[in-house]
Amino acid sequence: MKFVIAPDSFKGGMTAKEAATAIQTGLERIYPNAEYVKVPMADGGEGTVQSLVDATNGKLVSASVTGPLATQVKANFGILGDQTTAVIEMAQASGIQYVNSHTHNPLVTTTFGTGELIIKALDYGAKTIILGIGGSATNDGGAGMAQALGVKLLDEANNDLAYGGGELGKLRYINDEQIDSRIKETNFIIASDVTNPLVGAEGASAVFGPQKGATDGMVKILDQNLTHYAKIIKEFLGKDLANYPGAGAAGGLGAGLLAFTPAKMQKGIDIVIKYSRLSEKAKNADIIFTGEGGIDFQTKFGKTPYGVAMATKKIAPDAPVIVVAGNVGSGVESLYSKDSIDAIFPIVPGVTTLPKAIKNGPANLANSAENIGRLIFSLKK
Known part of the structure; x- marks a missing residue:
């Protein structure tokens, strides 16, 4: 199993590299022997x-x-x-x-x-x-x-x-x-x-x-x-x-x-995809993970998760693209298609304050990745 993990930063909480590490931590609880390729991403802005x-x-x-x-x-x-x-x-x-x-x-x-x-x-x-x-x-x-x-x-x-x-x-x-x-x-x-x-x-x-x-x-x-x-x-x-x-x-x-x-x-996002060599690294991927602090209908207009999805689907068309986000806003249904994002998951487990959500971000992200990994594992039995 090859996982490509290519998130943006979770603003105020995790750098893109830290977010990628948290996702891998959760997945390794289910897939300890999988291949993990981490590609920290950004869209040209902060980070x-x-x-x-x-x-x-x-x-x-x-x-x-x-x-x-x-x-x-x-x-x-x-x-x-x-x-x-x-x-x-x-x-x-x-x-x-x-x-x-x-x-x-x-x-x-x-x-x-x-x-x-x-x-x-x-x-x-x-x-x-x-x-x-x-x-x-x-x-x-x-x-x-x-x-x-x-x-x-x-x-x-x-x-x-x-x-x-x-x-x-x-x-x-x-x-x-x-x-x-x-x-x-x-x-x-x-x-x-x-x-x-x-x-x-x-x-x-x-x-x-x-x-x-x-x-x-x-x-x-x-x-x-x-x-x-x-x-x-x-x-x-x-x-x-x-x-x-x-x-x-x-x-x-x-x-x-x-x-x-x-x-x-x-x-x-196109520049970061090119210089990070994301497309090359996505070859033969089974599952693609991406994400950032918040996702909504605006994500379609140059934000990292959509850019990652569009780029990797060209290289690994059968690999599901899964987005994890601190906040899932309105209009995300417009992001779904066979050529882009397949599923979106919020990582916050319940009602909380923003400072707590940021503080617990790495643990919440790892736990969400683990739960998604369990679902993938059960479907592949």
């Missing part, structure tokens, strides 16, 4: 660095970089097992966790630290850089990131722009002659499922700005400034990004990466 590092036997690298409020913060990035691929979560450097209700201000927050992480990854020898761009505290269109890479963003008097989306209205010239020469030789992959354009009613400022502390007045200023920023990018770089799908991700960091690097956008 992607750790999952890909775990899945490829890579390593974490710690660095001190500029946070969104221009103070120094500690951030990690990953070097995968091939030693030439780096994976960066922009939130590590420029995330919303570094601001609070008193300090959040997307007029001044910067992605400069994300650019510094890119440089540090290049210094480490990275030839491919995967960037997860969720959870930002910023709305600067990736301007800070570009400045860290060596791009000169200048006002009418040829002065460097200060940090933040509030400054972009002053932009008059872009000079990329001093950008790090390694950028153009590097394969940049943006891991994002966001399809919002840079500007307008569905753009970065209007949709995501209020989550970062932007008032109605700030949203208007930020959107006007990003519109101007896109105009100057088109004038100097020949790239029309104002309405490009995904350019609005992470406060416009998507646009910045598309403007100043040879980046391409991909779905986060």
